[in-house]
Amino acid sequence: MGELDCRGRACPQPVLMTRNFLAEENPSENFCVLVDNRAAAENVKRFLENSGRACLVESRGGGFAVCASGGEGPEKEKGTVLVPKEGEGLRKILVVLANDRIGRGDGVLGRGLMTNFILTLDEMGDSLWRIVCLNEGVHLALEGAPSLDPLRQLESRGVEILVCGTCMEHYGVTDRRAVGSSTNMLDIVTGLAVADTVINL
Numbered sequence: 741m742g743e744l745d746c747r748g749r750a751c752p753q754p755v756l757m758t759r760n761f762l763a764e765e766n767p768s769e770n771f772c773v774l775v776d777n778r779a780a781a782e783n784v785k786r787f788l789e790n791s792g793r794a795c796l797v798e799s800r801g802g803g804f805a806v807c808a809s810g811g812e813g814p815e816k817e818k819g820t821v822l823v824p825k826e827g828e829g830l831r832k833i834l835v836v837l838a839n840d841r842i843g844r845g846d847g848v849l850g851r852g853l854m855t856n857f858i859l860t861l862d863e864m865g866d867s868l869w870r871i872v873c874l875n876e877g878v879h880l881a882l883e884g885a886p887s888l889d890p891l892r893q894l895e896s897r898g899v900e901i902l903v904c905g906t907c908m909e910h911y912g913v914t915d916r917r918a919v920g921s922s923t924n925m926l927d928i929v930t931g932l933a934v935a936d937t938v939i940n941l
Contacts, residue, residue: 779905
């Protein structure tokens with residue numbers, strides 16, 4: 741079984757290295773990607789699964805090994821973002837939440853406004869494609885957050901919720917994420933590239 745050592749690499753390097761490994765080596769046998777933190781493990785696992793490979797994450801030597809089955813997966817990817825098929829006309833709205841509140845005034849008011857904003861996002865219907873939480877916005881996806889239930893409801897109807905892994909590591913809240921998937925800057929940038937509309941808060 742082959743190994744790709746991405747330990748000591750900052751986000752999004754483990755995902756980029758994995759992508760390059762698949763493009764250059766096209767491994768037909770099982771292989772493992774070694775990383776040194778949980779956020780990187782989740783990001784690599786998600787990338788590999790989107791490439792059509794089955795994955796298993798194991799604890800190994802103080803870090804993690806993301807072990808994947810070899811063989812080519814279905815062509816689903818462009819970068820790390822699923823791209824709509826040609827001819828599909830549905831608009832793709834991406835919402836970036838970089839704070840846990842709206843505005844710079846009263847904090848209680850700002851957090852209440854953010855919760856109300858998330859509650860109202862359902863009005864966008866099927867055009868709402870993805871929500872990205874980064875910087876202080878990752879607190880919106882944590883256990884006990886007032887925004888948690890509305891985000892879970894959106895996720896249950898197919899909206900993709902992505903939470904910045906580097907940001908969660910910075911705030912020490914990685915184990916408290918209660919909705920969505922950990923993401924990285926490559927996911928965020930490629931998502932911005934394919935979205936029809938981007939809303940930043």
